[in-house]
Amino acid sequence: MKIVDVIPHVLSPPLSEPFAFSQGWVEKRSSMIVEIVTDEGITGWGESLCHGLQPPEIAASFVQFCLKPMLISRDPFDVEVLWEEMYNQTRPFGQHGAAINAISGVDIALWDVIGRSLNKPIHKLLGGAFRTEVQPYATGFYRLQGKDHLQEGVKEAQRHLSKGFKAVKLKVGFGVKSDIEYIYAIREAVGPDIMIMIDANCAYNSAAARRILLECERAKIHFFEEPLAPEDIEGYHNLRNLTSTYIASGENIFGKTSYRHWISTGALDILQPDLMSAGGFTECKKIAAMAQAWNTMLIPHVWGSGVGLAASLQFISNILPAPLSMNPQEPLLEYDQSAHPFREELIYGAISMDNGIVKIPQKPGIGVEVNRDVIKAYRKDVFK
Numbered sequence: 353m354k355i356v357d358v359i360p361h362v363l364s365p366p367l368s369e370p371f372a373f374s375q376g377w378v379e380k381r382s383s384m385i386v387e388i389v390t391d392e393g394i395t396g397w398g399e400s401l402c403h404g405l406q407p408p409e410i411a412a413s414f415v416q417f418c419l420k421p422m423l424i425s426r427d428p429f430d431v432e433v434l435w436e437e438m439y440n441q442t443r444p445f446g447q448h449g450a451a452i453n454a455i456s457g458v459d460i461a462l463w464d465v466i467g468r469s470l471n472k473p474i475h476k477l478l479g480g481a482f483r484t485e486v487q488p489y490a491t492g493f494y495r496l497q498g499k500d501h502l503q504e505g506v507k508e509a510q511r512h513l514s515k516g517f518k519a520v521k522l523k524v525g526f527g528v529k530s531d532i533e534y535i536y537a538i539r540e541a542v543g544p545d546i547m548i549m550i551d552a553n554c555a556y557n558s559a560a561a562r563r564i565l566l567e568c569e570r571a572k573i574h575f576f577e578e579p580l581a582p583e584d585i586e587g588y589h590n591l592r593n594l595t596s597t598y599i600a601s602g603e604n605i606f607g608k609t610s611y612r613h614w615i616s617t618g619a620l621d622i623l624q625p626d627l628m629s630a631g632g633f634t635e636c637k638k639i640a641a642m643a644q645a646w647n648t649m650l651i652p653h654v655w656g657s658g659v660g661l662a663a664s665l666q667f668i669s670n671i672l673p674a675p676l677s678m679n680p681q682e683p684l685l686e687y688d689q690s691a692h693p694f695r696e697e698l699i700y701g702a703i704s705m706d707n708g709i710v711k712i713p714q715k716p717g718i719g720v721e722v723n724r725d726v727i728k729a730y731r732k733d734v735f736k
């Protein structure tokens with residue numbers, strides 16, 4: 353089988369109501385969807401992560417100008433060889449960020465081609481399913497212009513609970529005092545049995561993060577995500593073991609060589625590689641193996657369209673709990689509930705939560721079909 357085309361689709365529609373996290377206002381929802389076409393008529397789909405403030409054109413340019421010329425006429429089954437060649441060729445101007453995001457989108461699309469050609473879901477190709485369903489947690493709780501965040505937060509929590517969620521992740525990083533007040537307000541609203549996580553998106557130093565951890569002990573936070581910037585690995589060390597709250601990070605860590613430092617030095621309780629950002633299936637499988645070797649939990653970061661969500665479910669199916677036991681601490685699905693114009697429509701609404709559980713798609717490849725009408729409707733022509 354040969355690759356005959358690699359198409360980076362840039363989708364970037366504006367939001368009718370922008371929302372804020374600790375680093376700024378998200379005005380549009382962007383996706384960079386990778387389509388790989390083969391000479392056998394099989395098409396594979398992947399996605400590169402676009403953070404809230406990340407222009408999708410950057411990863412698309414990596415694919416268009418750098419990766420595509422390397423991939424034409426190559427065999428998708430050589431996926432690991434291709435990964436290492438893409439990484440090696442982009443090293444002088446890559447290693448992190450959009451370069452690895454781009455490689456991730458390509459890698460997911462290559463695995464999708466392989467799965468579709470063998471008529472198997474990707475988790476079967478990775479070694480099988482440790483689980484066929486996963487508990488999701490609701491990501492949301494962004495700030496809205498002109499609305500009281502405490503009232504909105506309580507209303508939003510009730511909305512997630514009424515849908516069946518048993519776990520929610522709050523956006524914090526808006527100031528220590530404000531965050532502490534917010535965390536206790538939501539805990540009071542949801543009661544003691546709902547799992548609460550918090551995510552500061554790198555807004556603090558270790559002193560401020562320590563104060564939040566200690567003052568929120570009674571609120572029983574399951575994990576604190578990205579309290580600090582990823583450059584401050586020593587700060588992360590300082591925060592571990594202060595309270596029973598787990599310390600988590602990973603959406604801004606790229607590839608096995610970066611993860612090696614975080615895993616081998618024990619900086620984190622929970623690793624959060626994003627399949628669409630940290631290197632796709634080929635690389636994240638290796639990161640998961642390193643996590644297992646250091647007996648560290650892995651809960652992937654997921655924030656994108658339905659393509660990335662479906663691919664992430666394939667990965668989650670194959671993550672070994674650390675450690676395996678009769679009643680292990682299972683990975684969770686980060687299930688983004690924030691505003692998005694096409695997340696579900698792009699995959700014909702093929703993924704949903706039922707009784708608080710999301711099933712792993714069992715169809716070939718990433719397990720869902722892509723709605724080309726949605727791509728057409730939102731696609732920006734950036735390489736004319």
Ligand code: CA
Binds near residue numbers: 603
């Ligand atoms: Ca996050």
